[in-house]
Amino acid sequence: MSTLVRTRESLYRIIDSDIFYSFRSSPVTVGAAIVTLILVLGAIFAPLVTPHDPYDLEALNLMDAFNPPVWYEDGTWSFMLGTDDQGRGILSAIVYGMRLSLWVGLVAVLFSGVIGVALGLVAGYVGGNTDAVIMRVAEVQLTFPAILIALLIDGVLRGILPPFMIEELAIWVVIVSIGISGWPQYARTVRASTIVENNKEYVHAAVLTGIHPAMIMIRHVLPNVMGPVLVIATIQLAIAIINEATLSFLGVGIPVTEPSLGTLLRVGNNFLFSGEWWITVFPGVALALLVIAVNLVGDWMRDAFNPKLR
Amino acid sequence: MAAYIVRRILQAIVVMLTVALIAFSLFRFVGDPILALVGQDTTLEEQAELRKELGLTDPVVVQFARFVGNVARGELGISYGQRRPVIDMFKERLPATLELSLLSAVLAIGIGIPMGIYSGLHRDGWLSRVFQTVSLVGISLPPFLVGILLIYLFAVFIGVLPSQGRGDTVQLGWWSTGLLTWSGIKSLILPAITLGLFQMTLIMRLVRSEMLEVLRTDYIKFARARGLKNRVVNFGHALKNTLVPVITVTGLQVGSIVAFAVITETVFQWPGLGFLFLQSVQTVDIPVMAAYLVFVAAFFVIINLIVDLLYYVIDPRLRLDRTTSSDHGG
Numbered sequence: 001m002s003t004l005v006r007t008r009e010s011l012y013r014i015i016d017s018d019i020f021y022s023f024r025s026s027p028v029t030v031g032a033a034i035v036t037l038i039l040v041l042g043a044i045f046a047p048l049v050t051p052h053d054p055y056d057l058e059a060l061n062l063m064d065a066f067n068p069p070v071w072y073e074d075g076t077w078s079f080m081l082g083t084d085d086q087g088r089g090i091l092s093a094i095v096y097g098m099r100l101s102l103w104v105g106l107v108a109v110l111f112s113g114v115i116g117v118a119l120g121l122v123a124g125y126v127g128g129n130t131d132a133v134i135m136r137v138a139e140v141q142l143t144f145p146a147i148l149i150a151l152l153i154d155g156v157l158r159g160i161l162p163p164f165m166i167e168e169l170a171i172w173v174v175i176v177s178i179g180i181s182g183w184p185q186y187a188r189t190v191r192a193s194t195i196v197e198n199n200k201e202y203v204h205a206a207v208l209t210g211i212h213p214a215m216i217m218i219r220h221v222l223p224n225v226m227g228p229v230l231v232i233a234t235i236q237l238a239i240a241i242i243n244e245a246t247l248s249f250l251g252v253g254i255p256v257t258e259p260s261l262g263t264l265l266r267v268g269n270n271f272l273f274s275g276e277w278w279i280t281v282f283p284g285v286a287l288a289l290l291v292i293a294v295n296l297v298g299d300w301m302r303d304a305f306n307p308k309l310r
Numbered sequence: 311m312a313a314y315i316v317r318r319i320l321q322a323i324v325v326m327l328t329v330a331l332i333a334f335s336l337f338r339f340v341g342d343p344i345l346a347l348v349g350q351d352t353t354l355e356e357q358a359e360l361r362k363e364l365g366l367t368d369p370v371v372v373q374f375a376r377f378v379g380n381v382a383r384g385e386l387g388i389s390y391g392q393r394r395p396v397i398d399m400f401k402e403r404l405p406a407t408l409e410l411s412l413l414s415a416v417l418a419i420g421i422g423i424p425m426g427i428y429s430g431l432h433r434d435g436w437l438s439r440v441f442q443t444v445s446l447v448g449i450s451l452p453p454f455l456v457g458i459l460l461i462y463l464f465a466v467f468i469g470v471l472p473s474q475g476r477g478d479t480v481q482l483g484w485w486s487t488g489l490l491t492w493s494g495i496k497s498l499i500l501p502a503i504t505l506g507l508f509q510m511t512l513i514m515r516l517v518r519s520e521m522l523e524v525l526r527t528d529y530i531k532f533a534r535a536r537g538l539k540n541r542v543v544n545f546g547h548a549l550k551n552t553l554v555p556v557i558t559v560t561g562l563q564v565g566s567i568v569a570f571a572v573i574t575e576t577v578f579q580w581p582g583l584g585f586l587f588l589q590s591v592q593t594v595d596i597p598v599m600a601a602y603l604v605f606v607a608a609f610f611v612i613i614n615l616i617v618d619l620l621y622y623v624i625d626p627r628l629r630l631d632r633t634t635s636s637d638h639g640g
Contacts, residue, residue, distance in 0.1 A: 145569045148606065152599065159340040246452050246573055250576055252588075269458060288450065
């Protein structure tokens with residue numbers, strides 16, 4: 001009973017809060033959030049919402065290849081957005097591709113978040129030479145666009161891995177490449193807030209009780225510097241999705257056997273000149289929709305959680 | 311002044327050495343350079359001899375020093391894939407990349423800044439809303455997608471512009487230019503828009519938000535109260551004070567253009583450095599990757615130096631207060 005009351009109370013608190021008010025009063029953000037939610041739910045429940053399983057090679061029929069979308073004379077309702085050269089339904093491929101793109105994006109963001117927050121905490125808390133080295137590296141890396149770093153790491157990983165494993169581990173190569181390319185953003189923010197927290201009394205008190213510095217960082221400082229990290233993570237998610245799509249489009253990302261949105265665009269690009277525009281355009285629209293929606297939510301979060309702008 | 315410049319140059323050297331160390335590590339530790347160079351039928355003794363000949367048995371520090379020396383003299387190694395000196399391949403492809411990047415930068419700055427000023431001054435005008443929407447699209451769409459859409463629209467659907475290659479080029483010494491032929495110029499249009507769009511939107515958004523910020527300040531109100539003409543207030547007072555952040559970001563964006571060229575060049579099969587780099591990533595051609603890394607780093611460092619020096623010219627506060635100058639570097 002009491003938990004129910006508490007849940008209801010905290011629900012009221014959320015609905016009553018400034019943040020939720022600023023969310024409600026921005027129709028664009030609400031729209032973007034709804035679109036994001038629909039896309040994410042579609043990706044999670046991909047097997048339930050798609051009419052076909054694009055990975056099931058036996059179900060593919062070459063007779064279905066190059067079917068146009070449903071509003072053309074030759075189109076069928078069974079393949080609403082048409083089919084590609086293999087007879088794969090574009091709609092199903094998009095939903096599954098979106099699933100993969102979102103998953104790769106989320107894991108990459110998590111990966112770079114963990115590295116970035118850890119290094120930022122250490123740099124801010126320990127200070128001195130450790131701080132100088134970590135921040136110098138971050139600075140040098142930030143000079144270059146993330147996609148270039150990701151491409152480079154991708155190439156290096158391909159050089160280190162034995163050839164037969166590259167295909168198998170392709171998704172992880174992409175995740176690690178994008179993950180490493182994003183950490184400085186987190187590290188800089190976390191370092192700055194850690195330095196502020198360092199001078200607060202609760203940290204002094206924790207130091208005086210003699211617990212291990214690692215413990216202070218994780219149990220005491222970390223929870224107080226996590227706010228901005230979530231905002232960065234949302235914005236980074238859009239960037240990670242773009243970068244994954246770019247790597248896959250360039251042919252050094254997700255392989256064609258289980259295509260992501262970028263891979264679909266790479267494949268579709270071959271048919272652009274022969275008139276089968278739907279193979280490229282629909283995955284492109286899906287990617288654009290996903291990125292714009294996530295970006296808008298991220299933009300709103302950045303403004304809503306920034307006390308300066310309130 | 312001298313101390314400021316010297317410190318900046320020292321920082322640049324540190325960055326370049328770090329990048330050189332990474333490039334060297336790539337060379338040395340990713341794959342075996344000997345195996346990449348010799349055929350399968352060379353004996354182990356021959357391989358050992360070659361290893362010694364190339365100095366791969368020396369201490370790593372000595373090798374690194376030699377690597378830095380070689381790079382400084384423009385010797386960037388031999389491509390595993392094409393078995394030619396990397397520097398020759400770079401010379402062939404540099405003009406294509408630079409011409410494309412330069413035009414994109416001109417587009418991004420020449421259109422982005424006026425758009426930003428306009429939408430900063432006329433915040434709620436309908437044209438500003440159009441600009442804002444365009445910028446949201448430009449910032450959200452991955453450049454390769456923009457490229458594909460432009461190709462579909464102008465090369466396939468309307469069919470007025472070529473979709474790949476540089477068109478006809480004219481050789482001026484070792485520099486090949488596409489700017490002197492009609493087909494060369496036509497080929498340049500779509501890639502330049504693709505490459506410049508993202509930077510243009512960034513610059514526009516920045517100029518807009520800086521203008522909005524400055525227009526709120528008291529000295530602008532005071533300037534208006536003094537009865538100065540709008541033109542004088544907007545451009546003489548407001549725009550001038552947005553310049554420092556605008557120049558930083560614009561400078562960095564010009565550097566990014568050369569790096570983002572990798573994507574655009576691949577979409578348009580543009581025979582430049584970026585396309586070469588991508589092929590080297592696909593085939594794990596380490597010397598080309600390493601050399602590209604050094605090239606891009608050098609480019610960024612030089613641009614950063616120029617930006618830093620421009621601050622000095624633009625922001626008189628830096629000339630007095632040297633202790634705060636480091637805050638503007640990041």
